Amino acid sequence: MSIGSPTRGFIRLFLYALWTLPIMPLQFVAVLLRIRPLYRWLPVIYHRVVCYILGIRIEVYGQPSHATPTLFVGNHVSYLDVEVLSSILPVSFIAKSEVASWPFFGWLARLQRTVFIERRQRATGKGRDGIQRRLDAGDDLVLFAEGTSGDGTRVLPFRSALLGATQMRHGREPVPVQPFTIAYARLDGIPVGRLCRPFFAWFGDMELAPHLWNMMAMGEVAAIVVFHDSVDIDRLGDRKKLSEHCFRTVSRSMQSINRGRYDELPPPAAA
Template sequence: MTDTARALGSVGRGALRLTVYLLWTLLLIPVQALAVALRWPLRHRLPVFYHRQCARLLGLDLVVRGQQAAGAAAGPVLFVSNHSSYLDITVLGALIPGSFIAKTEVAGWPFFGLLAKLQRTVFVERKARSEVGKQRDDIGARLDAGDSLILFPEGTSSDGNRTLPFKTALFAVAARRIGDRPLTVQPVSVTPTRLDGIPMGIAFRPFYAWYGDMDLAPHLWQVFQLGGMTVEIDFHPPVTIDDFSSRKALAEHCQRVISEGVARAVSGRPAPTAAAAATTPAPVAP
């Protein structure tokens, strides 16, 4: 069997992975449900453990660059990431102890809607401008409680080869102050780069990316059959709203650094040096 044939999947491997995934998930659902209901600290840690095992099961090799803003000293963090697939949930969930911000439709999805609720996802109606204030308050309340959140500001998933324009409305929460400090915002780039060691390129990236009018079930079944995938995650230097003249400027900065991270990973260019990565954002206009 050629490398390409192996990469494109095995029905036996898919069936085994699917079986183990379902058993693993069904085993942990009642544990997480109890932890959420009783507000145990485990409710924050268990999803990370769950997603890490799912990443291993799916053959996702996570290559992490940069330093994640995390820990008690940093306080809650708003992580801002590009979005090309439901697999981003597993990738970021395996690294970040936090909850996602997702569109309200996800709450009604069979099975996956339940998983989202158990990870304490914040559901928002992105098309209703009248709801922006309430959504900002809901997100703010979670941040005030010390919960880190993960936002996909493109509003939909892309083909993985580029980053779509960011919607700035939900960046309003970045103006929130946690105690006497501005909220920490950290841009994150997520890019699938290899499939069984083969550079993915435009041809193979749709095996990871789920976008447009793709049906979920066939795509998910294909993922279970695939060989190992390398996914590169870049944690870019964290910023705050105080570094910028406006919410729009903050959103533009996040989009720029995330887009550059995706473009670098897609092209295979080397990662920037530590000195370059630490470059500060443009100063606030007087």
């Protein structure tokens, strides 16, 4: 089903291309020459402008970790999650290896220094090693721990295998793990119910192009991001307990958001 304004969609698509195409070579040079401040913070500026173009208004609850490195662990609703989270923090993402071969979006992922991993069981150890190398370098990473995207109504069980990287240490200290919740709660100020969440959530066998077009054509979207208290492997004992703690924390806040109970969330972040 098509929704929204085609005129708005064409304008947004034009502005998105106008902004994105010049940024890509600049980020490429920054990564190639290893200009760390530029390749970390240019994506933040880029994604903030993209969110503005797409009409995504972000509300942040709780305080994101400023410890370096931090592994941010949370749920996954849509490709929009990358835009939203990257507009808040200078992070790279952990993604399945297939993303690297996607036309255009694979290039964007590489430019943001995404860690690509194989989902096969026998490749999990190699994936953990790749994550650990980036943490050792002081990079903040985002792990969508469900291993896929959900429907925005409930959180799928978290996979503990990749959290094994957090059993290692950055220097003498355990790597901080901060759970986060992301949800899309309102469209043009009206709360989004179960039937309308697929307008934002991209999951299952949905085709990407029609979903992208609907997103371009829609009105103003309220994206909610909740940063919960950080934990680490030493405090919780092992990766399975760490994974379960993050899952329960994220699930509770997703339920609160879907019920409109924002008083159950951490205080809003300072502007």
